Amino acid sequence: MNERNTNRRAQTPGNRTTQRHQIDGRPAPRRQASHASDYSEGSFTQTSRSNTFRTDPRQSAQSSRPRQQQGRRQQPSQRGQQRSSQRHASSRRTTPSSRRTNRTPIHEQHSYQTLTPRQGTSTYVRHGYSKKRSNLPFFVGGAAALVVVVFLVTTLVGALGGSNQNTQEETLAATDAAPTPTTLTVTFAGDCTLGTDVNFSSDTSFNTKYEAVDDPSYFLANVADIFKNDDLTVVNMEGTLTTSSTRQDKTFAFKGPADYAQILVKGNVETASLANNHSRDYGEQSYTDTISALENAGIGTFGYDRIDYRDVNGVKVALIGTYELAKHLDIQDELKQNIKTAKENGAQLVAVYFHWGTEKETVPDETQIQLGHIAVDEGADLVIGSHPHVIQGYEKYNGRYIVYSLGNFCFGGNPNPSDKDCMIFQQTFTVTGNDVATDDNINVIPCSISSVSNSNNYQPTPATGDEKTRIEAKIKKSSDSIATLSNKASQSS
Numbered sequence: 001m002n003e004r005n006t007n008r009r010a011q012t013p014g015n016r017t018t019q020r021h022q023i024d025g026r027p028a029p030r031r032q033a034s035h036a037s038d039y040s041e042g043s044f045t046q047t048s049r050s051n052t053f054r055t056d057p058r059q060s061a062q063s064s065r066p067r068q069q070q071g072r073r074q075q076p077s078q079r080g081q082q083r084s085s086q087r088h089a090s091s092r093r094t095t096p097s098s099r100r101t102n103r104t105p106i107h108e109q110h111s112y113q114t115l116t117p118r119q120g121t122s123t124y125v126r127h128g129y130s131k132k133r134s135n136l137p138f139f140v141g142g143a144a145a146l147v148v149v150v151f152l153v154t155t156l157v158g159a160l161g162g163s164n165q166n167t168q169e170e171t172l173a174a175t176d177a178a179p180t181p182t183t184l185t186v187t188f189a190g191d192c193t194l195g196t197d198v199n200f201s202s203d204t205s206f207n208t209k210y211e212a213v214d215d216p217s218y219f220l221a222n223v224a225d226i227f228k229n230d231d232l233t234v235v236n237m238e239g240t241l242t243t244s245s246t247r248q249d250k251t252f253a254f255k256g257p258a259d260y261a262q263i264l265v266k267g268n269v270e271t272a273s274l275a276n277n278h279s280r281d282y283g284e285q286s287y288t289d290t291i292s293a294l295e296n297a298g299i300g301t302f303g304y305d306r307i308d309y310r311d312v313n314g315v316k317v318a319l320i321g322t323y324e325l326a327k328h329l330d331i332q333d334e335l336k337q338n339i340k341t342a343k344e345n346g347a348q349l350v351a352v353y354f355h356w357g358t359e360k361e362t363v364p365d366e367t368q369i370q371l372g373h374i375a376v377d378e379g380a381d382l383v384i385g386s387h388p389h390v391i392q393g394y395e396k397y398n399g400r401y402i403v404y405s406l407g408n409f410c411f412g413g414n415p416n417p418s419d420k421d422c423m424i425f426q427q428t429f430t431v432t433g434n435d436v437a438t439d440d441n442i443n444v445i446p447c448s449i450s451s452v453s454n455s456n457n458y459q460p461t462p463a464t465g466d467e468k469t470r471i472e473a474k475i476k477k478s479s480d481s482i483a484t485l486s487n488k489a490s491q492s493s
Helices: 003-010 013-024 057-072 076-094 136-176 206-213 224-228 258-266 283-296 328-344 366-378 465-492
Strands: 114-117 124-127 182-193 232-237 271-273 300-302 308-312 315-323 349-355 382-386 391-397 400-406 408-411 421-432 442-448
Touching: 182 315, 182 349, 182 382, 182 400, 232 349, 232 408, 258 283, 271 315, 283 300, 300 308, 300 315, 315 328, 328 349, 328 366, 349 366, 366 382, 366 391, 366 400, 366 465, 391 421, 391 465, 400 421, 421 465, 442 465
Parallel strands: 182 232, 182 408, 232 271, 271 300, 315 349, 349 382, 382 400
Antiparallel strands: 114 124, 182 421, 308 315, 391 400, 421 442
């Protein structure tokens, strides 16, 4: 055996592996008996733990020089063989591809944890008892998770989209569906003066009659069924219900106790206008006292800037009271604003109750006609009037009715007036959404303020027979005159 072979035999597989890793800068792994080439002469040589630390490459080079020098003393043929072997060995030390193909790659071998400085850098490489795993499972798992996320997002978006679509379709269907027409019957009656003037004779006064009958239902007993069978009954409360003693300096001033509110309750009246010339007969206190007395009894009130909103069969009704006698046509700004406010607050049906005109005149004046037309033009669906204490007829203007005066009704202001005629005006409205039909479904009921003809017993009663015919003729005559005046007013405007 020559010297070259002796030197190679002295280099065990573990030593040679350590030397190769010292040269290429990687730590020597702990060897396992996993390959046949790891056995030398029937014994397994295991790299010690100290071999995991690198040695200086220059020391390896110096240690190889004696073997190279010894090889030079050999024969030329031997030297040639040695040079060939050295070239082959050098190639195996420096070229990764020259390692044994059946040896486990370094990154898959097990080793105890060590920190080894990487050659040429300040980086330390940790070698734990672990095995480097392939990235493929992570890519596959990530892709699967991504597919699941995409599926869930798509499902959620689809569900929300379907829900939104269903909601939109339901909204469109509800919008496209025509509102259901609703009908309601509203009844208006004239001046109710529930009290007396202190200067009246106590023998025939309203208060004396109240004490005599001792029953608030007596006064409206003959019309209570009419009011009961409608949907809303409205009157003009012309007087005060107060304890105030501060009488205003005027010809007539009316008042009664708060208990008189029960007359309207028993008569099936729902609300009353206070926009008139007797609502403050005993000062401001009497006005507020009257509001309290009525509302405490369940009767609504309205007038001036106070609007009474009522839900009638699901229809929002606005009741506006306008007092014309002080400002005449100048009241139109207040009138317009009240109607506008009612509309803005969602009123579907607007009725205006005026206190206007000249006492005892059976035909309205020009101011009444102008204001009545303005109210309709601004959006009122019905206009009612009182104050003249006598009947004035009605007209239909732009599809809406204007009734200029209903006359007196339950009237304590005169124990025996010469004209006891009055009327009740009813209209049945058909409301569809915000649209009020312009039909002629009205009912005019001729009445008398008393159930007897020779005095006022304060018990309004529907007229019958000849009396009914006479009153109807009076209403028609007035209405014909109104038509003529209205045409003139329309042409001049």
